[in-house]
Amino acid sequence: MESVGVANFLFMILGFVITAQAQDCAPPDGGPNRVLVDADIGLTVFPEQSKATFSCVAGYTASGGSKFVICAGGTWSVLTLTCERKSCGSPGELHNGDIKYVDGDVLFGHTITFTCNKGYNLVGSSKNGMHCEAKGWNGRLPTCEVVTCLPPPDLTNGRFSDVKESYNFGELVTYKCDGALILNGSVTLTCSENETFMPDPPTCIKVQCENIENARRIGGAPPPYGYKHHVTFKCNPGHGNEETHHLDCGLDSQWLPALPKCERVTPTDGPNGSGTTWWQSWWFILLAIITCVAITACGCRYFGCLSFIKNKKGYRGYSGNVAAKDEEGEL
Incomplete structure (x- = not known):
């Protein structure tokens, strides 16, 4: 009887051990970038020795390890599945422009932006940038289209060439005036990046400098x-x-330089710098007096001016008796 009792006791202990080891598991946690597959997502209890299957989240792809874990004694085995970001690959080549990789790569979640060369404009729905998503790039690569300009303004009394309906960035037009008119401004205008011709158009003007008088x-x-x-x-x-x-x-x-004036010169200074004209200077007046005296003296000498003076005023060595004798002799 004692042996039966001991055997029952041992069976009871073994049952408790087996019961303790065969425990169910709660849903496992996959950690970053790993989730249970759809078949296991709805389960709340996983029986002993059951498997749970994991996959990588959207935007990531399996790169190694096992995607299964096993419930043993209420504990899950270690999940070794590794997941890494998907690559969207090269977005393509942007002609006449550049692609900037904002995050330095083309992996899931990264962004790229675009710029065009000078004289080109970005065109397309993705011109503000594209994102690398789980299924790839979220748009189509934009394009860089050349800037165009409408014809420049017409020129009064002139013209420009070549005449076209539109002009691409960097193209030139050349202006020319009619006849003898002169172009005032730039001879050539260029289609600029702001879709207008630069610089401002010239004008045609008449240039004639005055005659040089005297x-x-x-x-x-x-x-x-x-x-x-x-x-x-x-x-x-x-x-x-x-x-x-x-x-x-x-x-x-x-x-x-400025036109000098050729004006008539009028003498205004005497030889002594007195500010008088030449006919008002002292030497001219003195010369005039001397000349008048000389002319008077010479005229009297030859025309009897001195004899007349002697008869009126008297003269040394002359007497009135001489005149009387003459008068008597005439009688």
């Missing part, structure tokens, strides 16, 4: 004087100094 031309272009005409001249005698002047006709119809 002067004689000794070299250079004859009148009328147009733009960039060069003239060498001197003032006429009595109209300024005898220096040689060199002038160029400027775009504003003014001589460069």
Whole structure:
């Protein structure tokens, strides 16, 4: 009887041990970037020795390890599945532009942006950038299209070439004035990146510098004087100094350097710097007096002026008796 009792006791202990080892498991935790597959997601209890299967989350792909774990004694085995980000691969080549990899790579969750070269514009729904998603890039690569300009303004009294309906970035037009008019401004305009021609269009103007009065031309272009005409001249005698002047006709119809004046010169200073004219100077007055005296003296000598004076005033060695004798002799 004692042996039966001992055997029952041992069976009871073994039953408790087996019961303690065969415990169910709660749903396992996969950790970062790993989730249970759809078949296991709805289970709340996993029996002893059952398996749970994991997969990588969206945007990640399995790179090694086992995707299964086993419930043993209420505890799950270690999950060795490793997951890494998916790569969206190269987005392609952006002609006439550049791609900037904001995060330095093309992996899931990363972003790329775009810029075009000068003279080109980004066109497309993804021009603001694209993101690498679980299924790849979330858009199509944009394009860089060349900037175009409408024809430039017409030129009054002139024209430009070549004439077209539109112009691409960097293309030039050349302006030219009609007749003898001069182009004031840039000869060429360029289609710029802001879709307009630069710089501002020129104008056609008439350039004619004034004649040089009281002067004689000794070299250079004859009148009328147009733009960039060069003239060498001197003032006429009595109209300024005898220096040689060199002038160029400027775009504003003014001589460069400034036109000197050839004005008539009037003597205003005597030899002593007194500020009197030459006929008011003392030497001229003295000379005039001496000349008058000399003329008077010479005239009297030859025309009897002194004899007349002697008869009126008297003269040494002369007496009235002499006159009486003469009168008597005549009688």
